[in-house]
Amino acid sequence: MKTKALKFLRYATMLVFVLTVIRQITGATDLTSVGTASAALLLSVPIVLAGLGGLFSERSGVVNIGLEGMMVMGAWAGGMIGTKHGPWIGLIAAIFFGGVGALVHAIATITFGVDHVVSGVAINIIAMGLVRYLSTLLYKSGSWLGPSQSPDVNSIPTNSLPILSGGQYFGWKSPDLLGSLAEKHWFFISDLAAILRGITGDLSYVTVIAMAMVPLSLFVLWKTAFGLRLRSAGEAPIAAESLGVNVYAMKYAGVLISGALAGLGGGFLAIVAANHYQENQVAGRGYIGLAALLFGNYRPGGILMGAGLFGFADALQLRDSASVHALILLIVVVLVGLVVRDVRKGKIVKAVLTLAFAGLSLWYFLAVDELPGQLVTMTPYIATLLIMSLASQRLRMPAADGIPYRRGGLR
């Protein structure tokens, strides 16, 4: 465990260093700014929650493509209830509505044995239709200004990590060490400080709660009897049943927790990331959460890393298109790294192909000064595809994931 954490720290530091070098070369200062890191964290949270949602469901053996729909329900409920009863009640409503979506998925897949992907896609279609219908009703009744947007929700207070990142604690104003370090413009050190300041400063309390879900999930799934039973339902349900585990109940629990987390992720989008619900707010984040789950090889820590990468790409895209342009250089660096690896392994043909692709990317980087807006918005999706294609070969999914289970082995 300790070596894993060290390895992670080493890779993270390396990544920051490469980013610093690229920032120095391209002048895209936003690449390692406090604002970018902070936005990246904010945008990672919904994906982390969706990914953890997928984790609980798939560890219990139920594939959950319906995450997207559950997030949509959560976002809508967060906006709808949040405007009336305040942000915290809104978040609880979001969790509840995500859970309702999950209940439908659970009934269809566990009780009736419907194909998991089919049921999940059906739920996505239904959820989007349902919230559109309900929003129209609210608009018609005059409580909403438009059929696709809720009124504003009050915001949830923020705070910072004491001593390192400032903030107010019981009237005491904490120093902001990282913040002042970030403004020194020292090569690499200030960049590192800025990124740390971004992810520890001005945090919404919900962000802290959501991020706490990562170690909590790890604990629940791997250190408790409940977690062991839930995972056994996803690995070997027949064996689990023979040992007295109620497999149906475990699967129901997995899917319901999944929906609650996804609903919270949707509510986060509406209440914390924005301050109202808007149609298409979720925009595929449920699916990206699933991608993070696969990238993270069905482990909470991996999900966090995957979500962080997507959040970073998304943040750059939203803040500053010059940084996305600089990101192409990062792709070139990664590709060159792959070429070196392939040459060492003796895969010459592959190396040449990769090198050609790297050359093409470099040419594009040099030829174009700024990426057009429509292409910049595609960044998170391209990042998802690239990361998935580079990483998903060593997957070890739960052995009985996606297989409809019948008690007593009936089909």
Add this chain to the structure above:
Amino acid sequence: MKKIKLSTLVLAVAAPLAAALVSIVISSLAVLASHKSPFDAYKTMWEFGTTSSSLMQMLNTATPYYIAAVAIAITFRAGLFNIGVEGQLRLGAIFGAYLGAKFILPPVLHIIAIMVIAMTIGGLWAAIAGYLKVKRGVSEVISTIMLNSLAGGLSSYLLANYFVDRTTNSNNMSTKTLPASGQFPDLMPLLNKIGVEDQPGGGVYGMLIFAVALGIVFWFVINRTRFGFELRASGSNPIAARFSGVNSKRMTFVAMALSGAVAGLAGLPAVLGDTHAFNMGFRTGIGFSAIAVALLGRNNPTGMAFSALLFGFLEVSSRSLELIDIAPETYVIMQGSILLSSVIAYEVVRRYKITLQSKELAKAVAA
């Protein structure tokens, strides 16, 4: 023996019937929630939906749904799931419209050329997902969804920067209008001959004929050819398929590409038959509704035709709900509840059938 046959018949009807009942109950509840009478709603929808003008629009709505649903069914039969039809049809349509306006060919050939372009583009786009699945093990469900978002951004980028027709000054960005040889003739003249009168804003896409033909070809290829057999085999049992000499990786790739090629055509009915160009108003969501159509129709050519027509009917007829102050979006609830309840009903009936069969078998063995 006769008794079994009767029960199979009952079971075959039971699933759709139960699903229809459940969805009517759910939709009625939705209408009741807005303090309106469901009965009025259905009556208004039926009266409006059965006028000839509405029926024509129903056919026009159903045509792209059907083509896209066939595309999805191809992957379903191969044990895959192409959710990327939305993106494939969008790119197929924009490239077909843009490139198709660049040349002039004799009438029929021109349309065929545009179709080939759309199929190529759609097929290549889907092939990315097929390649990633086969070579890198990336789930096609996720990659096709990402490709959808990419196709959306790419098409608006291409339209705004390269494909837009700058000779016309319009707020609605559009590609150049297709020459007459590239426009699919409307079915209206034919319908006139059999006594259907012209309707304001009416007309039936000529690609309806093509969609019907596509359904027949799909049925034939899947059920009556070696290729279709191998496709189904690699879908239902990849290991057994491998032992009987089917390269299931190759089939996966081919199925994705083929599905994308068919999907590329689904945007053409409106482009070739109505707007004669690709513009900003290009309909979105066809690919997603088509998933529902394919699921509801059980990937069966006839079943999908019925469900495409049903979806078209609900969409068109629900516009009349505005007249009696009910949100037309009610149709989404209807479609969704039909989809979910039928998916569950089919599964329940399938399982009941198996139980029934094993009971019969037990009886036969005992006797």
